[in-house]
Amino acid sequence: MGAETLVNNGEAQLQLEAKAPVILGLQPLALVDHVARVDESLLDQIPGETGGSIPVEITELEHILSQLKKHIVASADSRCPMKTMAGGSVANTIRGLSSGFGVKCGMIGAYGDDEQGQLFVSNMNISGVNISRLRKKKGHTAQCVCLVDALGNRTMRPCLSNAVKVQGNELTKEDFSGSKWLVMRYGIFNLEVIQESIKIAKKEGLSISLDLASFEMVRNFREPLLQLLESGNIDLCFANEDEAKELLRGEQNTDPEAALEYLSKYCRWAVVTLGPKGSIAKHGKEIVRVPAVGEINAVDATGAGDLFAGGFLYGLVKGLSLEECCKVGSCSGGSVIRSLGGEVTPENWQWMYKQMQIKGLSLPDIRN
Numbered sequence: 001m002g003a004e005t006l007v008n009n010g011e012a013q014l015q016l017e018a019k020a021p022v023i024l025g026l027q028p029l030a031l032v033d034h035v036a037r038v039d040e041s042l043l044d045q046i047p048g049e050t051g052g053s054i055p056v057e058i059t060e061l062e063h064i065l066s067q068l069k070k071h072i073v074a075s076a077d078s079r080c081p082m083k084t085m086a087g088g089s090v091a092n093t094i095r096g097l098s099s100g101f102g103v104k105c106g107m108i109g110a111y112g113d114d115e116q117g118q119l120f121v122s123n124m125n126i127s128g129v130n131i132s133r134l135r136k137k138k139g140h141t142a143q144c145v146c147l148v149d150a151l152g153n154r155t156m157r158p159c160l161s162n163a164v165k166v167q168g169n170e171l172t173k174e175d176f177s178g179s180k181w182l183v184m185r186y187g188i189f190n191l192e193v194i195q196e197s198i199k200i201a202k203k204e205g206l207s208i209s210l211d212l213a214s215f216e217m218v219r220n221f222r223e224p225l226l227q228l229l230e231s232g233n234i235d236l237c238f239a240n241e242d243e244a245k246e247l248l249r250g251e252q253n254t255d256p257e258a259a260l261e262y263l264s265k266y267c268r269w270a271v272v273t274l275g276p277k278g279s280i281a282k283h284g285k286e287i288v289r290v291p292a293v294g295e296i297n298a299v300d301a302t303g304a305g306d307l308f309a310g311g312f313l314y315g316l317v318k319g320l321s322l323e324e325c326c327k328v329g330s331c332s333g334g335s336v337i338r339s340l341g342g343e344v345t346p347e348n349w350q351w352m353y354k355q356m357q358i359k360g361l362s363l364p365d366i367r368n
Contacts, residue, residue: 020178021106021130022317024206025094026197028165028190030111030120030134031158033087034065035146035302035341042071043147043155050149051242053156053214061159064145073150083341086123087144089185089211092306092342093313096332098128100349101314102366106130108175108197110166116141117164123343133175137164152298152337156214160189168196176204181313185211186228188221198233207235207268211309215242222249229266236269236316238309244272256280260287271312271326273305278330281312283322290326293355294334303342308333314364324361331355 046064048054056064072081086095090107097103107129111117113136120141125131142163147155171193176182182201184194198208210228212218218225218239225247228234239247244259251258256272257280263270264282271281278291311332315325335352336344344352353363 020104022104022179023094023097023106023181023183023313024133024176024179025090025105025107025109026182026184026194027088027090027107027109028193029088029142029160029163030109030117031086031088031091031142031144032084032116032120033144033146033302033342034068034082034084035087035148035154035300036068036082037073037148037150037300037340038068038071039073040149042067043149046147046155046157048155048157049216050155051153052216053158054216055160056157057161058159061143061145061157064147064157068145084119085341085343086120087146087342088142089213089306090183091120091124092303092336093183093211093310094129095124095127096303096307096310096336096344097314100332100335100344100352100366101310101364103314103317103364104130106133106179108133108166108171110135110137110164112137112139112141112164114139114141116143135166135170139164146302146341148300148302148340152301154300154302156302165190166193168193171196171200173200173204176201176206179204179206180317181209182206183209183211183309183313186213186217186225188217188224191224194228202233208233209236209238209309209313210234211305212237212239212243212247215240215246218243218246219249222246229263232266234267236271236313237263237267238271238273238305238312239263240273240305241275269316269322271309271329273308273333275301275304279308279326281322281326286322288323288326290323290330292334293330294338294351298337300340301337302340303336304333306342307336307344320361327359328356328361331359331361
């Protein structure tokens with residue numbers, strides 16, 4: 001009888017793990033993006049460097065939103081001059097993996113009991129993302145204004161102060177059990193929950209993917225990031241060209257190839273995205289360089305790196321080669337830049353599938 005119980009318990013555990021998301025995203029704060037294409041004069045008025053991401057207080061966020069109507073530039077691809085959607089780097093990656101690639105995904109985080117929180121949860125749920133690990137809390141949901149210039153480059157001003165977030169001591173092994181990958185973004189304000197997530201995820205056998213967030217985050221909080229990377233717990237790391245340069249600040253050689261070499265010392269897979277110039281990646285001794293896709297038709301760069309990461313991760317879970325992973329990433333990243341915001345439209349998913357076919361890549365079975 002005891003042996004039979006053990007067998008039944010084992011079967012139950014296997015069933016639980018079968019239902020677990022293959023890829024989990026950790027985004028401690030749910031975030032809602034307000035994305036608009038604007039003229040240069042508004043960008044000139046906003047403190048901080050154009051092209052980056054600097055946290056602002058709610059008064060500043062509301063001021064920027066109030067000024068948008070005067071500075072919005074009509075977008076040829078969109079009937080709506082501004083889009084509001086679930087945002088955040090990890091959310092963009094996870095939503096894309098679920099809706100465009102058919103990978104079972106889930107989110108870990110917290111959202112507020114407000115309109116923005118409901119919008120975030122609804123958007124992720126409609127995209128097929130498992131939201132059972134999202135905690136609803138009393139308070140505000142984080143917001144971010146994403147300002148897109150004439151060239152498609154985006155300047156982000158997130159408002160994270162007073163927003164609800166998941167804490168490290170709230171995480172349990174059940175959040176991670178049965179999954180294969182944990183996707184996260186570097187952030188000094190989330191360092192405690194990142195470290196706790198890594199500790200639990202590693203015990204549960206998950207691989208860890210880390211995005212370097214922004215050049216300002218790397219520049220201003222470089223030492224904790226280096227410690228995180230050099231711990232050996234990060235299996236896959238994504239950096240864009242600006243972040244890669246900041247990572248090696250003070251070194252004689254700060255080019256993308258040098259950054260790739262540094263990252264590959266500590267991570268099994270290292271990727272540096274180069275915008276219109278494509279990407280370079282390294283795994284073991286293999287190094288590949290893959291061109292970008294669709295950059296000629298770029299409307300908004302928001303989410304390009306996030307969707308590249310999604311495509312690359314899809315390739316890894318499907319057992320594709322390093323070069324194929326980068327090619328899928330390029331197609332995926334190229335799909336999101338064709339319209340405003342970090343969410344790929346149905347038309348642009350179809351465009352991506354066509355690009356994958358052209359490159360001889362097998363198409364995802366989105367029934368999974």
